[in-house]
Amino acid sequence: MTATFTFFGGKGGVGKTTVSSAYALECAESGLETLVVSTDPAHSTADVFDQEFGDEPRPVEGYDGLSALEIDPEQEVQDHLLDLRKQLNAQLSATMVNEVELQLEMAHQTPGAYEAALFDRFVDVMQRADDYDRVVFDTSPTGSTLRLLALPDLLERWIDRLADKRERSIDLYEKAAIGNQEPRRVMEGDPILARLQGRKERFAFAGETLRENAAFYLVLNPDELSVRETARSIESLEEADLPVRGLVVNRLTPEPESHEDGRGATYLRERVATERDRLERIEREFDAPTVGTIETRVEEVKGEFLADVADDLEIAVGE
Ligand SMILES: Nc1ncnc2c1ncn2[C@@H]1O[C@H](COP(=O)(O)OP(=O)(O)O)[C@@H](O)[C@H]1O
Ligand SMILES: [Mg+2]
Structure with a gap:
């Protein structure tokens, strides 16, 4: 299977986990084998579905065709550093x-490290998504991570x-030490080059x-701060050639019935x-x-209640 990927971005608390779980459920119900990937240990798919999930995909009980995976970004940063350290120890x-x-240690303190490690894990998930038709992420890469996408050209x-x-320095070395095959081997198995x-x-x-098989949506609330944040996210996604396909406005105030009056109704x-x-x-x-x-x-x-929220989404599952 070739999976397609759906990302729901937006600032903390706007409803990304809620919306992505609802959308993933809708995808699964329409017959797509779906994986929902959650990244926020504070409020995650575990709370939404009242089940524990882990670092590997697990079926969501009670929902056919739906699996969930939870990434702990703090753990990812730790593993990332450990891995790097092992490689360096072998070379230095x-x-x-x-x-x-x-x-x-210092790199670990920077916010970029957190994002980079998380993104690395996203790439893992994307590379191993053959079992799914659809993978839904409850967050989207932002600023510094998006800039990493320009890295291949630079690298x-x-x-x-x-x-x-x-090559040149190895050639010189070989001329000086005729018959010694060591330098050639160094070149072929060069760990730094291989890593790059x-x-x-x-x-x-x-x-x-991300450019060919993914769709990006932003979740926002109807408040000033959230609208401004959305403008910034749209800009940084577009700089990375990733257009935003749609906006989901969450947490709108329900309107009281016309016969209701009184303080509460007036306020609403x-x-x-x-x-x-x-x-x-927002539309303008x-x-x-x-x-x-x-x-x-x-x-x-x-x-x-997730199905109820999914009804308010006008994102075709086939997209
Ligand atoms: N439309 C809504 N009505 C009521 N509660 C909501 C709604 N959307 C989100 N919430 C609640 O708000 C909190 C934050 O939502 P969440 O989806 O975890 O946001 P995010 O993933 O963007 O941080 C959760 O407790 C969630 O249940
Ligand atoms: Mg969340």
């Missing part, structure tokens, strides 16, 4: 290792230059898959009017169409 002297350890040039330089080449292929795959009507203005602004300012408007429910959206 003891004093250098200490220096590098220090640098790695290409580095690799060529580095390979060229190494591996990274290049990985990011080239990611860029291609005023809020509804404010949000209506904001919705109009953004090229991406609004593909869903979801009212605020009385409680957290879980289990049977």
Whole structure:
């Protein structure tokens, strides 16, 4: 199977996990083998479906054709560093290792490390998605990660230059030490070059898959902050050649019945009017169409209520 990928981006708390779970459920119900990937340990698919999920896909009980996978970004950063350290230890002297350890520790503190490690895991999931028709992510790559997609071109040039330089120095070495085959072996199995080449292929795959087999949606709430954040996300996705296919506006205030009056009803009507203005602004300012408007429910959206939320989405599952 060739899977297609759907990403729901947006800032924390706007409803990405809720919307992506609802959409994944709709995909599964329409007969697509679907995997939903959650990344937020605070509120995740586990809460939505009242089941524990882990680092590998697991079937969601009670829903045919639906599996879930939870990525713990903190754990990913740890594993990433551990892996890097192992590779470096094999290549560097003891004093250098200490220096590098220090640098790695510091790198771990930067927000970029978190995002990069998470993205790395996304690429893994995309590379191993053959069992699914559809994979739904409850977050989308942002700023610094998106810039990584330009990496293959950059790496290409580095690799060529580095390979060229190494070849020349190895040639010289061989002329000086005729009969010694060691240098040739060093060139062929050059770990640094191999690593760069591996990274290049990985990011080239990611860029291609995201551009050809993925759709990006942004979830937002009808408030000023969320609208501004959406403008920024649209921009950074478009810079990476990834157009936003639609916007989902979540947490709209329900309108009271016309016969209702009193303080509560007045308040709700005023809020509804404010949000209506904001919705109009969203439609006017953004090229991406609004593909869903979801009212605020009385409680957290879980289990049977997911189908109800999915009904408010106008995203065709075939897309
Ligand atoms: N339309 C809604 N009505 C009621 N509660 C909602 C709605 N959308 C989201 N929530 C609740 O808001 C909280 C945050 O939503 P979530 O989907 O986890 O956001 P995100 O993934 O963007 O951080 C959750 O407790 C969720 O159940
Ligand atoms: Mg979430």
